[in-house]
Amino acid sequence: xxxxxxxxxGLVQPGGSLTLSCAASGSIFRVRxxxxxxxxxxxxxxxxxxxxHDGTTHxxxxxxxxxTISRDNAKNMYYLQMETLKPGDTxxxxxxxxxxxxxxxxxxxxxxxxxSS
Numbered sequence: 466x467x468x469x470x471x472x473x474x475g476l477v478q479p480g481g482s483l484t485l486s487c488a489a490s491g492s493i494f495r496v497r498x499x500x501x502x503x504x505x506x507x508x509x510x511x512x513x514x515x516x517x518h519d520g521t522t523h524x525x526x527x528x529x530x531x532x533t534i535s536r537d538n539a540k541n542m543y544y545l546q547m548e549t550l551k552p553g554d555t556x557x558x559x560x561x562x563x564x565x566x567x568x569x570x571x572x573x574x575x576x577x578x579x580x581s582s
Contacts, residue, residue, distance in 0.1 A: 467491035467570040469560050474576030481550050485576055487543040487560035493569060494562055495538045501545045503556035504575075510559065514545060527553070550580045 473485040485501070498517045504510040514534035515523045522534050533546040543560055557575035561568045 467493060469494075469570045469573040471558060471560055471573050471576040474558060474578045476579045476581065477550055478582050479551060479580055481580070482546070482548045483550065483578060485545040485547070485558055485560075485578070487545075487573075489541050489543065489560075489562075489570065491570070492541070494541055494543075497562040497564070497569065499536060499543045499560060499562050501534060501543075502559045502561065503554075503578075504559070505556040508556075513558070516543070547578070550578075552580045554578060555580050 468490045470488045471485060473483060475483060477483055496518050498515055500515045501513045502510045503513050513525050513528055514532055516534045516536050524532060531547065531549045535544045547554065555578060557577050559572055559575045561570055561572065
């Protein structure tokens with residue numbers, strides 16, 4: 466079964482940076498679009514960034530110019546570099562690959578990002 470595990474979150478001051486990592490099992494991730502999502506307390510899970518199998522990227526307006534999504538297909542690893550972090554970026558961050566109305570993997574544990582002074 467395909468699984469994902471996110472890591473790299475933590476507590477950071479406003480203006481700081483973090484890089485999140487997503488390790489996927491199952492080679493299918495290497496040929497599919499992979500997304501990063503986030504969910505703040507009491508809110509729905511939102512799409513943050515997307516990267517196609519050949520590297521085309523898309524970002525939510527709220528993170529454009531501050532976040533960078535990337536992938537290493539050889540390692541089956543997916544990354545989200547976050548800069549100039551704001552308190553509004555505080556959330557649990559998840560990665561997954563969409564497949565129509567579903568996702569290729571069960572949701573992983575996520576990684577908590579807290580931006581606070």
